[in-house]
Amino acid sequence: MTMLTIDDVHTYYGDSYILQGVSLELKPGTVVALLGRNGVGKTTLVRSIMGLTPAARGRILFKGADITRMPTWRIARAGIGLVPQGRRVFRSLTVGEHLQVTARGTGGWTLDRIVNLFPNLGSRMRSPGGKLSGGEQQMLAAARALVGNPDLLLMDEPTEGLAPLMVRDLGQAIASLKAAGTSILLVEQQLAFALRHADLVYIMSKGRIVHRCTPAELSADTETKSRYLGV
Numbered sequence: 001m002t003m004l005t006i007d008d009v010h011t012y013y014g015d016s017y018i019l020q021g022v023s024l025e026l027k028p029g030t031v032v033a034l035l036g037r038n039g040v041g042k043t044t045l046v047r048s049i050m051g052l053t054p055a056a057r058g059r060i061l062f063k064g065a066d067i068t069r070m071p072t073w074r075i076a077r078a079g080i081g082l083v084p085q086g087r088r089v090f091r092s093l094t095v096g097e098h099l100q101v102t103a104r105g106t107g108g109w110t111l112d113r114i115v116n117l118f119p120n121l122g123s124r125m126r127s128p129g130g131k132l133s134g135g136e137q138q139m140l141a142a143a144r145a146l147v148g149n150p151d152l153l154l155m156d157e158p159t160e161g162l163a164p165l166m167v168r169d170l171g172q173a174i175a176s177l178k179a180a181g182t183s184i185l186l187v188e189q190q191l192a193f194a195l196r197h198a199d200l201v202y203i204m205s206k207g208r209i210v211h212r213c214t215p216a217e218l219s220a221d222t223e224t225k226s227r228y229l230g231v
């Protein structure tokens with residue numbers, strides 16, 4: 001069984017036709033990278049998976065169950081965690097408070113394990129979100145998703161705006177998550193980061209998947225990289 005199956009999904013914002021038949025598969029325990037230039041529909045796909053902007057047509061299956069038209073809270077409860085683009089941490093809540101208000105359910109991600117995964121957060125438990133660096137906010141956004149013990153984590157451009165050292169720390173966290181068996185859909189603009197962590201790569205352009213390959217294949221494919229990623 002797949003962790004996530006997206007089958008011919010079409011999504012609109014009002015009259016704007018954004019996702020024009022997207023299909024994608026993610027196997028349990030794997031990291032799938034979703035790449036593509038600005039505005040091609042990556043976040044819209046994440047929103048459709050989460051039920052925030054539901055698909056108008058097509059199907060989304062999570063662990064074999066149809067979640068296409070489920071309300072967001074049920075999708076989250078079923079086991080999908082979201083690390084949204086732009087991080088969206090609460091400025092006035094401390095790190096500890098963030099983790100307490102989102103803690104839920106049973107599963108492996110205790111507070112201790114999360115602090116182990118993101119050591120920077122351990123010393124910042126009493127700091128308000130607004131006082132954290134961009135990197136710390138990103139770690140917090142990921143930690144906040146993990147306390148819900150998701151089976152699948154959707155990470156929407158987690159490296160955006162991060163300093164290289166923070167990107168490295170985040171990469172280590174992703175590797176640990178993967179080793180712990182968490183499946184990840186990693187939306188990225190940083191090609192090198194995606195290639196380092198993904199098992200499989202999908203490329204989007206204008207609301208469609210235009211390419212699927214392994215990281216090694218994409219590394220060697222100058223034509224595809226320049227056409228769809230501008231590198």
Ligand SMILES: Nc1ncnc2c1ncn2[C@@H]1O[C@H](COP(=O)(O)OP(=O)(O)OP(=O)(O)O)[C@@H](O)[C@H]1O
Pocket residue numbers: 013016018036037038039040041042043044045085
């Ligand atoms: N709420 C909205 N209402 C109408 N159009 C929207 C809305 N959000 C996004 N769009 C449009 O949908 C298209 C896809 O946007 P989306 O945010 O999914 O792209 P993206 O691939 O995530 O881009 P980026 O890499 O910049 O985050 C864009 O043309 C964008 O302008």
Ligand SMILES: [Mg+2]
Pocket residue numbers: 042043044085156157
């Ligand atoms: Mg986006």
